[in-house]
Amino acid sequence: MNYTLNQLRIFLKVVQTESVTKAAEELFLTQPAVSIQLKNFQDQFDIALTEVVGRKIYITDFGREIAEAAENIINQVHAINYKTLAYKGQLTGKLKISVVSTGKYLMPYFLSEFMSENKGVELLMDVTNKSRVIESLENNAVDFALVSILPPTPNVEKIDLLQNKLYLVGSSKINFEQGSSTKEILESIPIIFREKGSGTRQTMEKFFTDNKISVLKRLELTSNEAVKHALIAGLGFSIMPLIGIKNELHNKELQIIPLKEFPIKTTWSLIWLKGKNQTLVSAAYLEFLNRERANIVQSKFIWSEQY
Incomplete structure (x- = not known):
């Protein structure tokens, strides 16, 4: 054979x-x-x-x-x-990270240089919704989890990577009329939601509850990409993280609807179980992030400052 x-x-x-x-x-x-x-x-x-x-x-x-x-x-x-x-004295082993789905637009930039410097490190990155990310973390199945909303449990430590800004977004082909209040606007347009368990959906629902907004017509889709395509097709509007729509804004397929209550701001954080015994690889990665995260934000995400 x-x-x-x-x-x-x-x-x-x-x-x-x-x-x-x-x-x-x-x-x-x-x-x-x-x-x-x-x-x-x-x-x-x-x-x-x-x-x-x-x-x-x-x-x-x-x-x-x-x-x-x-x-x-x-x-x-x-x-x-x-x-x-x-x-040969090189760092070896596995680095296991669970990432919420929108985090796929962010996490690779915080991994690229580390992986390049450490050829003996094998990366296992699972991209899924927030519920499963937290489950993986609580089961100690991963070294780290990337989230934009911290879980309620106090048993985690974190390192903040980047501010997460969310805007109301729609197709650039729609002529959006200004003048009404944010509440009136959001109660009159179809809103596209992510599935239950999504961190973005959790942020949206908290915003609607805090502002006493009743969404009359809603659609539910199970991925960020599906939401983007639905928006581009003109099926409605959604509240989306800025980092996930960079190309669509650049290509003028989507537009940010300018409302004074936006952006909604959260923080992208890498979290791990408090008291966890870090492996040589995970400890080295934390050291790398503490040293390089500001440079990564400056070089890779400076574009977000214009919004």
Whole structure:
């Protein structure tokens, strides 16, 4: 047999996602490239690894056994790499972070230089909604969590990264008439909400409650990208974090509706369990953030100051 580590990684990802398309997305490959490598891997076995019924791929019992072996091999290769780098005196290990969905526009900029400086560090970053982020943190499944609203529990410590500014946003093709009060405006237009468990939704609902605003017509969508596309299409308005709409504002697809009560301001914070024993990697990352966060904000997010 002549299979490669690359084929093992691709097959394992297909098994984990149960989809060639999703595997390609997570591996940053094209779908045809994944399909070709999957076929080349399968051709080395006389027993089927997968079955395609309709448009869905199913993993056979034999395929799952091969996937388990593949995962063990890949883990051993990682261990060899870690040992080699550690022997050379380099930092090695995993950095596990859970990030609220809008935080994906922010967190990579606070990771890029650290990862570049430490080739032996493996990053595991889960992007999900706030409820699951907090659950991961409370279960001690991650080193850090990125949130824009601190959880009610006092058992966390934090480092603030960036101010989070949220504005009322709509399609740039809509001619928005001024003159009415914010309450009258928000009670007369369709409002698009994120799903329950989203930090942005929590901020929106608190704003509406504090200002005694009754939203008469609402839509609910389950991702920031879905909300943006709905706004661009003219389906309504939403309150959105500025960092998530930079390109759409630049391309004049969306506009910020100028109301005196906005922006709503929160803070993007990286949090961790109080008293947690930091690993060498997580401790090094905290040291990096304390040293470099101001420079990162200045170099990567200065554009937000114009709003």
